Amino acid sequence: MKYLLIPLSLLLFVACSEKPSSQEDIVQNTEQDLEAIKTQVTRFSALVMEGDFDGVGEMYSSEASIFPTNSDIIKGREEITAYWNAPGGGDISYHKVTPIEIKVWEDEAYDYGYYEGKSLDSLGTEIPWKGKYVIVWKKENDEWKIYLDIWNRIVE
């Protein structure tokens, strides 16, 4: 019977070492999530430049909110897609987002930084603009979606 002592101690050690996720797993996941979010950031600009605003709308969570300057909060993917499809600023010939910090907490993240772009006016002249933003991302079905999206311009 005394030979049971070692296996039991070993079991105690093994059982208690097994955590739901190790620090290493978390770091690994966070790095993968950061890369996934950066890919989404680049994809967003690509879709805007292609004029694929249905595609832009798909990048938002179904319960997302956007906060356009002077407008009320626009909530829901359908309403957000309609906002992006509305005629207004003309074709966007250039769009780039430069995150300053992205911080992941499991299935959510915040992200802030700068955006810049160029619109074509009716004469085909490029009008440059830039601003800053804060985004809250949510991971849904293993894909990072925009949940909150607020921005405003920088005027020089």
Add this chain to the structure above:
Amino acid sequence: MKYLLIPLSLLLFVACSEKPSSQEDIVQNTEQDLEAIKTQVTRFSALVMEGDFDGVGEMYSSEASIFPTNSDIIKGREEITAYWNAPGGGDISYHKVTPIEIKVWEDEAYDYGYYEGKSLDSLGTEIPWKGKYVIVWKKENDEWKIYLDIWNRIVE
């Protein structure tokens, strides 16, 4: 020796039941954190109405960033305090923030909603305004501080 088996099994059970924080603790903490953040939201408006902009500056994390419309990002508590102290909009006679959602992740949280206020112009006439915001909070030394603060107006 065989009497050791029960204590060891018990030890195994107890050791593995002991988690760093139970679900109940987390819910309890989150509720306390939510209340603490709501208190800070109310305090912010009170300080603005008192004209205590050094006090407003103290509500930000030392590494905070704010995103005023048309301006570049302003980073650091000292620079943010200077922004709030700068002459400009006149006395603010009324200020209220109405959060729509506050979500806490341990020592960070996001918060979004509406703000509204009234400024006094040089003739003492009240000029009302309102807008929407997204804030990221950080808990530092057990106090919730504003880390990211971005807003823009709603024009009717």
